[in-house]
Amino acid sequence: MAKTTPGQFVRQVRQELSKVTWPTRKETTISTVMVFIMVTLAALFFLIVDQLLAWGVQLVFGLGG
Incomplete structure (x- = not known):
């Protein structure tokens, strides 16, 4: 495996970052709200x-009141 220099590594990282499609503020907000809704639903379910x-358990073992 060929070794890369630190300069080559930084150039490759910048090149890959330029390919990333970042979400818009609206997409991020919607995703965040959806996560909170799903967490709330899961918490209520559990x-x-x-x-x-x-x-x-109380019914079977006659514990509690």
Whole structure:
């Protein structure tokens, strides 16, 4: 494998960065909002499942109130 000099490496990195298509501010905002929505939905789902399992365990073992 051929060794590259630090200068060649920096040139290659700049060349690759010029090929990147960066998202617009609107795309970033929409993606961020969607992530927050999905995290909230997942948290609610797991909260409900946890409560149902806790209720089931209390029912089976007669623990709690």
